[in-house]
Amino acid sequence: MSLLQELQERSGNQCELCGAKDGLAIYEVPPISTGGVDGSLLVCTTCKGQIEKPETTDANHWRCLNDSMWSEYRAVKVMAWRMLSRLRAEGWPQDLLEMMYLEEEELQFAKATGEGLEESEKIIHKDCNGNVLQAGDSVVLIKDLKVKGSSMVAKQGTAVRRISLDPENATYIEGKVGAQTIVIITDYVKKMVDKE
Structure with a gap:
């Protein structure tokens, strides 16, 4: 069975974050994805776009995390935590974060990209010319x-x-x-x- 088929079966053929049924694709959870079923989730184009481009984030779209944050799957919980952390200034995401429970290892993985940290707290990697480096760059x-x-x-x-x-x-x-x-x-x- 392919990874896509496994994720479709696990998710009931819908976005594991918002429940949408169209435009589904595999999303490998950064920074160092374990790949496979444990390190990936099935997401719609709306969720994927907003995850990858924080400036396009629509807080109301993410109210769906009220349900998906309780997923039994690590990749789904980690992405729910990251998006709630990104949006915590809205108020309601902070309440959900306080209810959410992650095992220590899951929480470390969730924090690995610096999501939820203030800009001054983030560790920023730069090359010899001062260009910011991201995981996956060459x-x-x-x-x-x-x-x-x-x-x-x-x-x-x-x-x-x-x-x-x-x-x-x-x-x-x-x-x-x-x-x-x-x-x-x-x-x-x-x-x-x-x-x-």
Whole structure:
């Protein structure tokens, strides 16, 4: 059974956040999704669009979280918590957050993207030019780097795709160089810009 089929079966073929039945797609929960059923949920285009573009968030759309926050599925609970945290200034989301219960591991995962933190509290990763890095971005090494614990040297100009961010330290990112996942200091990378 494919991931889409498993999510359709789990959700009853509707958005796991708002219950819509049209425009459904798989959404992998960032920053480092475990993928599969545990790290994904089925969402409609409205929910997905507002999750990915916070400036388009319509608070009234998210009143649906009053129901979906009680889901038994980790990915659904984590996204409900993140959206309620984003909207807590509205008043009613704060009340729902106070009722919501997440296991410690679920709460850490929910907080991993910095959702719900004030701007001054967020850990922001920036490349050597001051460009903000996001999980999933691609970067290029700007100098040769020795990889600790191995004889490998990551060469200048090497592209590192789909990086992940250290949630506790703004100067560390992780990415794959060859078959090896390494920790890289952000001062030694330049963000790759997708050409339109």
